[in-house]
Amino acid sequence: MRQIILLLKGYRGAQLRRLGAPEVKFQELDSFYGWVDTQLTGVKTGTLAVGHMAEVMTSADFQYALGEFLQRRMEPAYKRKRFNFEPIVKMDTAPNYSAVTRYQDRAGVDDLEYVGEKGEASPGSRDDAIKKQWQVYKWQKQYEFSMEALVNDDLAYFSDQARLMAEAARRTLEKYVSRFMWNATTTGRLTALLAMYSTTGRLTTARISAARMAFNQRVDARGEPILASLKYIVHHSGLVDTVATIQNSTLVPELATNAVNVVRGTFTPIEDPFCAGTAPNLPWFALTDYAADNIVPFILGRRAGMPGAVIARKTPNMEIVGTMLGAGTPAPPLWGDFETGNIVLKVMDEWGTFISGTDGNMYDVNGCYYSSGTAP
Amino acid sequence: MPDIYYAGTDWQCSSGPIITRRYALTDLWPTGLASEIGGGNKDVLAAGDHPVVAIGTKADRPNNLTGVVVTYLNAFLIEVNMASKVVVKDYVSNILTYAQGVAATWAATFTIAKPVYVDDSADLPAGCRLSLSPLNSAGSGNPLAGYLHYDQDEYRNIDIGGPNATSDWPVTADNSEAVETALCIMLVNDSGQAWATIAR
Numbered sequence: 001m002r003q004i005i006l007l008l009k010g011y012r013g014a015q016l017r018r019l020g021a022p023e024v025k026f027q028e029l030d031s032f033y034g035w036v037d038t039q040l041t042g043v044k045t046g047t048l049a050v051g052h053m054a055e056v057m058t059s060a061d062f063q064y065a066l067g068e069f070l071q072r073r074m075e076p077a078y079k080r081k082r083f084n085f086e087p088i089v090k091m092d093t094a095p096n097y098s099a100v101t102r103y104q105d106r107a108g109v110d111d112l113e114y115v116g117e118k119g120e121a122s123p124g125s126r127d128d129a130i131k132k133q134w135q136v137y138k139w140q141k142q143y144e145f146s147m148e149a150l151v152n153d154d155l156a157y158f159s160d161q162a163r164l165m166a167e168a169a170r171r172t173l174e175k176y177v178s179r180f181m182w183n184a185t186t187t188g189r190l191t192a193l194l195a196m197y198s199t200t201g202r203l204t205t206a207r208i209s210a211a212r213m214a215f216n217q218r219v220d221a222r223g224e225p226i227l228a229s230l231k232y233i234v235h236h237s238g239l240v241d242t243v244a245t246i247q248n249s250t251l252v253p254e255l256a257t258n259a260v261n262v263v264r265g266t267f268t269p270i271e272d273p274f275c276a277g278t279a280p281n282l283p284w285f286a287l288t289d290y291a292a293d294n295i296v297p298f299i300l301g302r303r304a305g306m307p308g309a310v311i312a313r314k315t316p317n318m319e320i321v322g323t324m325l326g327a328g329t330p331a332p333p334l335w336g337d338f339e340t341g342n343i344v345l346k347v348m349d350e351w352g353t354f355i356s357g358t359d360g361n362m363y364d365v366n367g368c369y370y371s372s373g374t375a376p
Numbered sequence: 377m378p379d380i381y382y383a384g385t386d387w388q389c390s391s392g393p394i395i396t397r398r399y400a401l402t403d404l405w406p407t408g409l410a411s412e413i414g415g416g417n418k419d420v421l422a423a424g425d426h427p428v429v430a431i432g433t434k435a436d437r438p439n440n441l442t443g444v445v446v447t448y449l450n451a452f453l454i455e456v457n458m459a460s461k462v463v464v465k466d467y468v469s470n471i472l473t474y475a476q477g478v479a480a481t482w483a484a485t486f487t488i489a490k491p492v493y494v495d496d497s498a499d500l501p502a503g504c505r506l507s508l509s510p511l512n513s514a515g516s517g518n519p520l521a522g523y524l525h526y527d528q529d530e531y532r533n534i535d536i537g538g539p540n541a542t543s544d545w546p547v548t549a550d551n552s553e554a555v556e557t558a559l560c561i562m563l564v565n566d567s568g569q570a571w572a573t574i575a576r
Contacts, residue, residue: 137536142391146447176537183534184541340394353537361537 074155080167081237081273083174088232088270089300090290090363094136094352096303103129104364107221127221132363136303136352139172141165147341162311165347169309173351178274179361180298180353181234181285181370186360190370197365200375203235203242203284205252208263211286211369218295218366228366231289233267236275236282236373243269277373286369297367301352314344378467378503381425382558389527389560390463397443397458401451404429406496406505413514416498418505423448428466428506428561430494430519431456438510438517442494442565460565463525467504467556468492470549474499474513483508484551486524492561493518504556522563530560 016025094100107127115121143161150158180186190198196214201207211230218228235243245253247269252259267286277283290296318338336343354363362368401421405411407429411418421427425448431441443456444464457464470483479499483490492506497513500506512518530544549555 144388144391175539179537179539340396342394344391355535355537 072155074157077160080171081271082170083178083272083274084270085174085177085272087268087289088234088287089177089180089298089353090296092134092299092301093304094134094301097136097138099133099135100301102132102134104132106130108224130221132299132354134299134301134352134354136301136350138348138350139169140346140348141168142344142346145336145343145345147336147343150343161345165311165345166309169347169349173349175274176351176353177298177300178272181272181361181368182275182283183360185357186362186368187370187372189359189362189365190368191372193365197369199369199371200373201371202280202282202373202376203233203239203246203371204254205246205249205261205263206254207371208233208246208267208286211371212263212266214369215286215288226295226366227293228288228295229293230267230286230369231292232270232287233284234270234272234275234287235284236277237271237273238277238279238282239284240269240271280376281372281374283373284371286371288367290367293367295367296363298361299354299363303350306350309347309349312346312348314346316343377501378556378558379501380419380503381421381427382466382503383424384465384558387426387465388463389465389525390461390562393459393462394446394457395459396446396455399431399454399456401454403431404445404454404456405434406430406494411496412498412500413496413512414498417502419502421445421448421454426464426466428464428494428521428563429456430521434496434516438493438519440494440519442519442521442563444563457563458565459563461562462565463560463562465527465558465560466506468524468559468561469495469500469504469507470551470555470557471495471497471499471507471509473509474511474515477513479513479554482551482554483549485546485549486557486559487546488524488526490524492521492524494521499554501556506561520564522561522565525560525562527560 013026092100092102105127106129109126110124113122143165145158153159187198195210196217199207199210201210208230215228215230218226220226233243246261247264249261249264251257252261275283287297288295314337316335316337318335320335335341353361355361359365401408404421406418407421407427409417409420419425419427426445428442428444430437431443434440441458443458444462444466445454446457447455468486470486471479472481472483474480474497479497486508490508491510492508493510494505495507495509495512495518496505497507497509499513506521507518510518510520526543526545529540531538532540532543534541547557547559549557
């Protein structure tokens with residue numbers, strides 16, 4: 001290898017002589033090949049001339065070629081918290097945008113009565129069914145971009161636009177369902193129904209027990225006992241650890257005694273990130289299991305054929321019929337509309353629920369129990 | 377006191393209509409340095425700004441065209457949306473009238489469909505060119521820009537399960553001093569004809 005370096009040095013020296021290079025260039029030649037030779041032998045001479053390569057130009061010398069380089073990149077976006085509301089709302093389907101009607105028999109018939117010998121049985125009666133109506137509405141948002149904005153997007157800032165639009169559709173629906181529980185009409189109705197349907201107490205084992213016992217005493221339209229069990233506790237995000245303590249403690253966590261925590265594991269907690277409240281006054285809501293008890297607290301309707309959000313792009317009213325670049329040359333793929341170059345996207349979904357000026361969004365008040373969480 | 381033009385990316389409150397026409401900066405007012413009555417400055421128009429402006433010579437006021445700036449490339453190439461009934465967001469002052477060259481009365485509230493004018497009076501801060509006054513502080517007619525309108529999420533919609541138990545309108549202002557609020561305006565872009573009809 002050292003022989004090759006020596007040959008290269010001689011060859012470069014001959015070149016410089018032929019070019020009439022000044023003496024300083026020959027000194028540089030000695031320094032450079034001497035440095036490489038030293039690196040190969042591993043022997044450090046300690047002399048400055050062959051021990052270092054001097055850097056004569058820095059990045060700062062190239063203000064155009066190097067100085068304008070900027071690294072730009074996107075950092076990952078936030079991750080979104082979801083409200084997994086599906087267990088607490090019964091899904092239903094409407095064939096179109098008109099109101100649909102549902103009926104539920106919420107009472108049995110009369111108790112039997114004594115009839116004496118040769119006596120005639122008294123006539124019984126049957127209650128009318130409860131009528132509920134709801135309909136679906138369209139929920140949409142559109143976004144308009146100039147073609148230049150999308151082409152200039154070297155950071156791919158808009159590359160996840162479709163995903164964000166779909167997320168927005170889901171988030172809007174989650175907020176919609178969240179309002180079922182916390183809107184003023186719903187909470188006002190439950191508050192007016194007093195202790196069997198509401199409390200003001202913060203979330204504790206005793207309060208959950210009170211809610212369970214309230215459900216346990218539910219009656220039908222004729223006052224007859226019905227099967228109603230507390231299954232879900234929907235709560236403010238600030239109550240997650242409170243719920244975990246209640247769920248994991250074998251003894252009542254609020255008491256110094258050894259009383260057994262009987263509500264442990266008897267309910268399924270669901271965190272609602274859209275529930276508003278300021279600690280320590282954090283609300284919570286107890287619900288039945290509509291699948292088990294046929295008591296439907298809330299209903300969420302969709303239109304048949306529209307089970308989820310869709311994203312659409314307005315079809316450009318422009319067709320490329322040729323280019324000035326010759327036959328067969330592909331045209332750029334991204335074009336907006338003919339007039340302005342705009343590119344328009346739309347996210348669409350459809351849903352609805354039961355809405356009442358008296359009951360709020362409660363399809364069946366028997367499945368609901370509310371606490372404002374304001375009392376210690 | 378907005379000193380710069382409304383800068384939110386939510387400046388479009390309707391999806392259209394869009395009819396763009398190109399103008400130079402000198403055709404638009406009031407914008408930039410010395411564009412107020414008395415020589416005061418408005419914010420300088422730049423890319424990304426979308427102010428509602430009047431177009432043409434001030435000698436023609438109040439029958440000027442009005443529009444909203446869509447794109448700004450430089451002082452000579454500015455695209456302005458001239459479409460009627462497009463809704464955009466901009467700062468609006470609650471000044472109702474002027475007297476002796478200064479604001480004299482102010483609206484206690486902004487109400488739906490209240491006429492909005494392009495006003496070059498110095499009482500408006502640098503980022504605001506719109507008021508409720510048909511005349512400026514010098515007594516000259518202000519071109520009609522449009523009418524106050526709902527933003528897309530300002531309607532009462534609780535009856536379909538929406539979040540708003542009440543409408544956001546009327547919007548509170550102050551009848552004793554100037555208040556500038558970012559509001560949606562449905563532009564009319566009708567050469568001031570509606571104003572002229574009302575005034576005569």
